[in-house]
Amino acid sequence: MNQMEKLAIHGGKPVRNSLLSYGSQWVTEEDIAAVVETMRSPFLTQGPQIIEFERKVADKSGAKYAVAFCNGTAALHGAMFAAGIGEGDEVITSPLTFAATSNSVLYQGGIPVFADIDPHTYLLDVEAARNVITPHTKAIVPVDFSGQPVNMQAFRALADEHGLVYIQDAAHSLGASYDGKPVGSIADMTMFSFHPVKPVTTAEGGVIVTNNEEYYEKLLRFRSHGITKDNRWMEGKSEGSWYYQMIELGYNYRLTDIQAALGVTQMERLMEFLSRRNEIARQYDEAFAGLERDGLLRRPVVDVKAVSGWHLYVISLGLENLKTGRREVFEALQAENLGVNVHYIPVYWHPYYKKLGYERGICPRAEQAYETFVTIPLFPRMSDEDVQDVIAAVEKVVTFFAKA
Numbered sequence: 001m002n003q004m005e006k007l008a009i010h011g012g013k014p015v016r017n018s019l020l021s022y023g024s025q026w027v028t029e030e031d032i033a034a035v036v037e038t039m040r041s042p043f044l045t046q047g048p049q050i051i052e053f054e055r056k057v058a059d060k061s062g063a064k065y066a067v068a069f070c071n072g073t074a075a076l077h078g079a080m081f082a083a084g085i086g087e088g089d090e091v092i093t094s095p096l097t098f099a100a101t102s103n104s105v106l107y108q109g110g111i112p113v114f115a116d117i118d119p120h121t122y123l124l125d126v127e128a129a130r131n132v133i134t135p136h137t138k139a140i141v142p143v144d145f146s147g148q149p150v151n152m153q154a155f156r157a158l159a160d161e162h163g164l165v166y167i168q169d170a171a172h173s174l175g176a177s178y179d180g181k182p183v184g185s186i187a188d189m190t191m192f193s194f195h196p197v198k199p200v201t202t203a204e205g206g207v208i209v210t211n212n213e214e215y216y217e218k219l220l221r222f223r224s225h226g227i228t229k230d231n232r233w234m235e236g237k238s239e240g241s242w243y244y245q246m247i248e249l250g251y252n253y254r255l256t257d258i259q260a261a262l263g264v265t266q267m268e269r270l271m272e273f274l275s276r277r278n279e280i281a282r283q284y285d286e287a288f289a290g291l292e293r294d295g296l297l298r299r300p301v302v303d304v305k306a307v308s309g310w311h312l313y314v315i316s317l318g319l320e321n322l323k324t325g326r327r328e329v330f331e332a333l334q335a336e337n338l339g340v341n342v343h344y345i346p347v348y349w350h351p352y353y354k355k356l357g358y359e360r361g362i363c364p365r366a367e368q369a370y371e372t373f374v375t376i377p378l379f380p381r382m383s384d385e386d387v388q389d390v391i392a393a394v395e396k397v398v399t400f401f402a403k404a
């Protein structure tokens with residue numbers, strides 16, 4: 001590599017001519033045909049495609065039941081409802097997540113409690129979570145940040161010990177596993193997101209998987225206004241086949257059959273997607289070993305028992321060995337036409353959370369990690385050339401800013 005190469009941000013030639021986004025869907029003609037076929041069918045909203053999509057997600061995650069929602073956020077809201085989260089109930093989660101995780105607690109009047117991360121894996125630290133448990137704690141929601149699953153057996157044990165509902169935010173980790181167990185098979189409820197950047201897509205979509213029949217029935221009602229036609233839940237007797245009752249305050253959180261049709265064909269390619277993501281991550285790991293040895297960046301660390309879904313490849317800059325800050329490195333990578341990103345701003349730093357009384361400093365490891373993070377492009381449709389461009393741009397920029 002030519003270290004004298006002029007950075008694009010300084011007027012040099014960018015490594016790439018066109019922007020490579022950090023994540024993107026992969027939709028084929030087969031996906032499109034399945035969607036079109038559903039549009040010609042009698043079902044546009046919930047129909048047979050929803051049932052099949054739910055079956056596929058449940059099977060893949062080793063769970064008995066799956067309930068599809070219009071997005072992952074609505075699905076998390078449903079999980080909080082099913083878990084019985086209400087006014088004043090505390091729910092422990094990670095600050096290194098998308099705001100939707102803790103927002104879903106707020107929707108139910110609950111109180112998100114942020115516990116710090118493990119500085120190596122960036123996942124919610126089991127002991128940090130244990131330390132913030134109080135008599136008001138009702139649930140715990142670890143997040144499979146970047147596609148790496150949390151130690152599900154450890155969180156299961158912690159939840160059981162304290163009588164908590166264990167909900168897993170697996171928006172990044174469909175198809176991943178920990179200690180041989182698929183994500184979705186251990187928590188009381190597990191949420192998958194089907195947003196276009198996520199492991200597979202339905203444009204917008206979310207699913208909760210569970211092995212608990214009571215949660216399953218509650219989730220089904222919650223996504224459709226809290227309405228039931230089932231005699232087991234109704235007050236008094238049914239007045240006829242038209243009859244239904246609204247027994248809880250639910251929402252209209254339904255996914256369409258059109259989207260579920262896309263989900264069905266996408267699910268068939270999940271393993272192909274995951275293996276390509278894994279292959280790209282291996283190439284990055286190999287390429288960046290030298291930069292890590294020089295203290296210029298740190299590569300992501302995956303627990304030996306974890307099989308990651310590699311949703312994101314997050315590098316941590318060795319700022320002490322660079323002569324500039326994260327911002328300039330980020331902007332220099334952007335100028336090379338890498339669609340870099342930062343995941344995530346600690347949730348409680350957002351003004352809304354600040355107004356609720358959360359202060360900076362409550363999770364120092366997460367805050368420190370955030371300051372060094374840059375997410376580089378990683379998605380299955382990337383060509384080998386795209387991968388080489390990312391490697392070249394990271395090397396070019398990071399070595400340029402290395403202290404002598």
Ligand SMILES: *Cc1c(COP(=O)(O)O)cnc(C)c1O
Pocket residue numbers: 071072073074097098100101143169171172193194195204205206
């Ligand atoms: C994407 C995401 C969500 C929300 O999912 P949507 O389908 O976008 O509503 C929640 N948590 C995490 C960690 C996510 O990345």
